Amino acid sequence: MSLNVGVIGAGAMGTAISQCIAPNTNKLLLYARxxxxxxxxxxxxxxxxxxxxxxxxxxxxxxxxxCDLKDVDVIFLCIPSSVMRQTMVQLNxxxxxxxxxxxxxxxxxxxxxxxxxxxxxxxxxxSAVVLSGPNIASEMMKNLPSATTIASIKKKDLEIVKNVxxxxxxxxxxxxxxxxxxFCGIIKNIxxxxxxxxxxxxxxxxxxxxxxxxxxxxTKCIIEKLGGxxxxxxxxxxxxxxxxxxxxxxxxxxxLGIWYGQGVxxxxxxxxxxEGKNTTIVLKxxxxxxxxxxxxxxxxYDVIILKKSPKKAFYALWEKL
Amino acid sequence: MSLNVGVIGAGAMGTAISQCIAPNTNKLLLYARxxxxxxxxxxxxxxxxxxxxxxxxxxxxxxxxxCDLKDVDVIFLCIPSSVMRQTMVQLNxxxxxxxxxxxxxxxxxxxxxxxxxxxxxxxxxxSAVVLSGPNIASEMMKNLPSATTIASIKKKDLEIVKNVxxxxxxxxxxxxxxxxxxFCGIIKNIxxxxxxxxxxxxxxxxxxxxxxxxxxxxTKCIIEKLGGxxxxxxxxxxxxxxxxxxxxxxxxxxxLGIWYGQGVxxxxxxxxxxEGKNTTIVLKxxxxxxxxxxxxxxxxYDVIILKKSPKKAFYALWEKL
Numbered sequence: 001m002s003l004n005v006g007v008i009g010a011g012a013m014g015t016a017i018s019q020c021i022a023p024n025t026n027k028l029l030l031y032a033r034x035x036x037x038x039x040x041x042x043x044x045x046x047x048x049x050x051x052x053x054x055x056x057x058x059x060x061x062x063x064x065x066x067c068d069l070k071d072v073d074v075i076f077l078c079i080p081s082s083v084m085r086q087t088m089v090q091l092n093x094x095x096x097x098x099x100x101x102x103x104x105x106x107x108x109x110x111x112x113x114x115x116x117x118x119x120x121x122x123x124x125x126x127s128a129v130v131l132s133g134p135n136i137a138s139e140m141m142k143n144l145p146s147a148t149t150i151a152s153i154k155k156k157d158l159e160i161v162k163n164v165x166x167x168x169x170x171x172x173x174x175x176x177x178x179x180x181x182x183f184c185g186i187i188k189n190i191x192x193x194x195x196x197x198x199x200x201x202x203x204x205x206x207x208x209x210x211x212x213x214x215x216x217x218x219t220k221c222i223i224e225k226l227g228g229x230x231x232x233x234x235x236x237x238x239x240x241x242x243x244x245x246x247x248x249x250x251x252x253x254x255x256l257g258i259w260y261g262q263g264v265x266x267x268x269x270x271x272x273x274x275e276g277k278n279t280t281i282v283l284k285x286x287x288x289x290x291x292x293x294x295x296x297x298x299x300x301y302d303v304i305i306l307k308k309s310p311k312k313a314f315y316a317l318w319e320k321l
Numbered sequence: 322m323s324l325n326v327g328v329i330g331a332g333a334m335g336t337a338i339s340q341c342i343a344p345n346t347n348k349l350l351l352y353a354r355x356x357x358x359x360x361x362x363x364x365x366x367x368x369x370x371x372x373x374x375x376x377x378x379x380x381x382x383x384x385x386x387x388c389d390l391k392d393v394d395v396i397f398l399c400i401p402s403s404v405m406r407q408t409m410v411q412l413n414x415x416x417x418x419x420x421x422x423x424x425x426x427x428x429x430x431x432x433x434x435x436x437x438x439x440x441x442x443x444x445x446x447x448s449a450v451v452l453s454g455p456n457i458a459s460e461m462m463k464n465l466p467s468a469t470t471i472a473s474i475k476k477k478d479l480e481i482v483k484n485v486x487x488x489x490x491x492x493x494x495x496x497x498x499x500x501x502x503x504f505c506g507i508i509k510n511i512x513x514x515x516x517x518x519x520x521x522x523x524x525x526x527x528x529x530x531x532x533x534x535x536x537x538x539x540t541k542c543i544i545e546k547l548g549g550x551x552x553x554x555x556x557x558x559x560x561x562x563x564x565x566x567x568x569x570x571x572x573x574x575x576x577l578g579i580w581y582g583q584g585v586x587x588x589x590x591x592x593x594x595x596e597g598k599n600t601t602i603v604l605k606x607x608x609x610x611x612x613x614x615x616x617x618x619x620x621x622y623d624v625i626i627l628k629k630s631p632k633k634a635f636y637a638l639w640e641k642l
Contacts, residue, residue, distance in 0.1 A: 134530045145524075145639055147531035171531065171642045203466075205569060209455045210468035210492065213561035220555070234541070240534035247568050248526060318466055321492045 002026040005164060006072035008087065010037050010062065012050045013104055014078030016137035020146075020170050022057035024163070029069055030062045038062040054141045066090055074100045074164055076131075077116075081107030081275075084116050088123035100157050101128040102150070106185030107275055108282050115182045127153050129161045130178055132185040132237035134244035140170075147171040149237035151181035173235055180228025184238040187222060189276040190283055191215045192245035193257035193300045200261020201310050207318070212246065214321055215296040222283075225290050252276070260303050261310050280304055295320055323347040326485060327393035329408065331358050331383065333371045334425055335399030337458035341467075341491050343378035345484070350390055351383045359383040375462045387411050395421045395485055397452075398437075402428030402596075405437050409444035421478050422449040423471070427506035428596055429603050436503045448474050450482045451499055453506040453558035455565035461491075468492040470558035472502035494556055501549025505559040508543060510597040511604055512536045513566035514578035514621045521582020522631050528639070533567065535642055536617040543604075546611050573597070581624050582631050601625055616641055 005025040007018045010032035018030045032038040040048045041062035045055050066087075069075060075095065079087055084105055091101075101124070103116040112119075120128040133148030140146050150165070150172055152158045158174045165172050175181065194215055198208040219238070220230040232238060245251040253276035259266055284301045287294045295317050302313040326346040328339045331353035343349045353359040361369050362383035366376050387408075390396060396416065400408055405426055412422075422445070424437040433440075441449040454469030461467050471486070471493055473479045479495045486493050496502065515536055519529040540559070541551040553559060566572040574597035580587055605622045608615045616638050623634040 134527055134534075136525075136527050139525045139527045142525075144528060145531065146527035147534070147642060168640075171639075204457075204460045204463075205565060205571070206455055206457050206460045206468070207466035209561045209565050210466065210557060212564060213455075213468070213555070213557050216560050217555055234534075234538055236531060236534050239537050240530045243533060243564070243568070244526060244530050247564070250526070318492075319489075321468060 003073040003160070003164060004071055005029070006031065006069040006075040007078060008066070008069070008075060008091075009033075009078035010041065010047060010050070011078060012137035013135070014076065015047045015050050015056070016135075016140035017076055017078060017104065018060050019051075019054070019057055020140050020143070020167060021164055022059040024165070024167065025059060028057075028060050029072060030060050031066060031069060032062050032064060035064050038064040051138070051141045067094055070094050070096070072099060074102060074161060076102045076104060077120075078104045081105045081109060081116055084119050085109065085123060088120050092124045100160060101126060102131055102161055103128050104131045106132060106188070108186055108279065110278065113282050113286065115179070115186075117178050117182060127157075127178075129154075129157050130182050131161075131165075132181050132241060134236060134240035136244070136250055143169055145169050145171075147173070147236045147240065149173045149175065149181055149232075149235045151175050151178045151232075151237075153178060175229075175232060175235065177229045177232045179226055180223045180232030181237045183223050183226055183228055184219070184233060184241065186279055187219045187283065188238075188242050188245050189251075189253045189279045190297055190300050191219065191242050192251045192254040193260075193276050193280065193304060194296050195246040196254040196257020197261035197300070197303050197310055198257075198314070200258040201314065203314065210321065211296070211317065216242065218294045218296050222287065222292055222294060225292055226286075256304070257300075263310070265307055277304060324394040324481070324485060325392055326350070327352065327390040327396040328399060329387070329390070329396060330354075330399035331362065331368060331371070332399060333458035334456070335397065336368045336371050336377070337456075337461035338397055338399060338425065339381050340372075340375070340378055341461050341464070341488060342485055343380040345486070345488065346380060349378075349381050350393060351381055352387060352390060353383050353385060356385050359385040372459070372462045388415055391415050391417070393420060395423060395482060397423045397425060398441075399425045402426045402430060402437055405440050406430065406444060409441050413445045421481060422447060423452055423482055424449050425452045427453060427509070429507055429600065431599065434603050434607065436500070436507075438499050438503060448478075448499075450475075450478050451503050452482075452486075453502050453562060455557060455561035457565070457571055464490055466490050466492075468494070468557045468561065470494045470496065470502055470553075470556045472496050472499045472553075472558075474499060496550075496553060496556065498550045498553045500547055501544045501553030502558045504544050504547055504549055505540070505554060505562065507600055508540045508604065509559075509563050509566050510572075510574045510600045511618055511621050512540065512563050513572045513575040514581075514597050514601065514625060515617050516567040517575040517578020518582035518621070518624050518631055519578075519635070521579040522635065524635065531642065532617070532620075532638065537563065539615045539617050543608065543613055543615060546613055547607075577625070578621075584631070586628055598625060
């Protein structure tokens with residue numbers, strides 16, 4: 001039986017997920033905050049702002065009012081982590097008790113340092129499914145093959161969401177390690193910045209990948225200390241996403257690292273949000289609090305936040321390797 | 322106390338290792354099979370064939386007779402796996418009982434399917450130290466930072482070899498998992514070919530790295546089944562070397578994969594040795610014998626050995642992901 005599915009956030013990822021899973025659903029309601037995007041989708045079947053060259057599946061209907069999602073069975077939350085809490089407060093009064101929330105946001109809440117599933121649980125009393133993987137949105141829009149990880153403590157929810165997501169082109173691994181899966185998506189940003197700095201500095205490959213190896217192992221240590229499983233880091237949400245963000249030039253955080261490695265200190269006044277900067281500060285706090293010595297976090301913190309010389313920061317890291 | 326060290330094989334890696342560790346040794350004897358290379362090194366302090374632009378450390382003396390190595394304490398074996406056995410037969414009568422052998426050869430013996438440390442043990446009765454890591458020789462020659470893994474069942478041997486190798490620029494991790502460390506260097510070639518095929522075909526990044534994630538996990542499964550440790554695969558010899566060989570264009574095996582992915586079937590009559598082809602056949606045998614379903618090995622075997630269409634082979638793999 002196909003379900004009614006809602007997707008909140010008509011950005012690059014929300015639209016791409018909608019496009020992938022529309023054929024699996026009875027009805028897919030895509031919530032766009034901006035009225036003009038909503039109209040574009042309903043009138044021309046195009047999201048002109050994010051995927052201007054791809055026709056949207058006929059099953060996708062855009063809505064501009066969260067109340068329109070009141071009858072959906074599953075909601076994908078494809079919004080920035082900064083607006084997760086306020087969105088959940090609104091949604092909690094709208095959706096049915098049985099509605100399953102799936103978070104695709106890869107971030108941590110400012111000030112509280114909470115994971116998205118924690119925010120969702122606090123505001124709705126429900127445990128969420130989290131989704132994380134090497135999923136470049138533009139490729140998913142074109143129906144190119146892709147794989148992802150979903151995690152939940154509830155077996156039944158995992159089954160339902162896996163059924164909604166799985167297509168011949170989209171492969172889905174499941175696990176019960178919500179903490180590990182969410183933290184993979186968070187720590188990945190630090191690794192992407194770190195490898196970006198190395199690239200920007202023109203560090204040789206042997207050294208760059210030695211640091212990368214150390215970073216990968218440190219990711220496992222942090223996740224284990226935080227209550228997740230080391231093996232989760234080997235899955236799509238970890239290995240796959242880490243390699244994508246750290247070796248290609250598709251990640252903003254990676255590009256941020258390259259700039260700093262090249263000695264270009266971006267002026268925050270540009271108004272561009274680099275989530276990785278916030279993540280760096282948060283992870284530094286977490287590591288310090290839990291007494292975890294993480295060379296990668298220190299390296300990125302030194303260069304991006306303290307604006308130390310990348311070369312000096314690199315040799316400080318190298319000495320401890 | 323610094324030791325007398327021998328390095329057998331004055332190719333790219335043997336010369337680079339000599340250059341790295343010469344300052345740590347009392348005397349470094351570099352055995353070159355060819356007289357002209359030996360003369361070049363002793364007369365001009367250059368290995369014209371492999372590293373023509375780098376002056377060799379003054380501590381390095383080339384020799385052309387294995388008997389000259391009779392008094393060394395440690396020997397690095399930087400030779401192709403195909404000549405390991407015959408070299409060990411010769412060496413066994415020459416060196417002292419206390420001499421430690423370190424194998425850097427990343428391959429498996431033809432027909433017997435034996436690892437290099439097994440071949441060494443069979444011919445000399447000694448357990449060898451094995452060395453494996455993301456070590457691009459040209460970078461090591463320039464004294465650029467690099468990291469590597471050494472493994473041995475003997476703690477004392479590990480200590481001695483670690484002392485010989487370690488410099489501010491060369492970091493060394495140790496473990497006791499000889500099987501895992503050696504197989505990392507072997508299976509890595511299959512992954513490099515597999516990722517090469519994907520690149521050659523122009524497969525999208527989400528899919529390429531989904532396959533890469535699966536391959537990484539399959540590497541752990543194979544190594545565990547063969548008696549090694551999964552965690553070894555996360556070290557320099559695994560993660561570091563796998564990323565290097567599979568994402569850069571420095572590996573012959575990766576280039577081989579790219580050719581096949583582009584539909585260019587190399588004519589074996591060119592006389593160029595692609596060790597990865599042999600490795601593919603051997604690993605297929607091992608997996609079949611041990612009843613391990615390894616999608617990556619099957620994919621590479623189908624394309625490189627059976628010359629199936631890369632596209633068909635890829636979709637056969639994707640279906641099972």
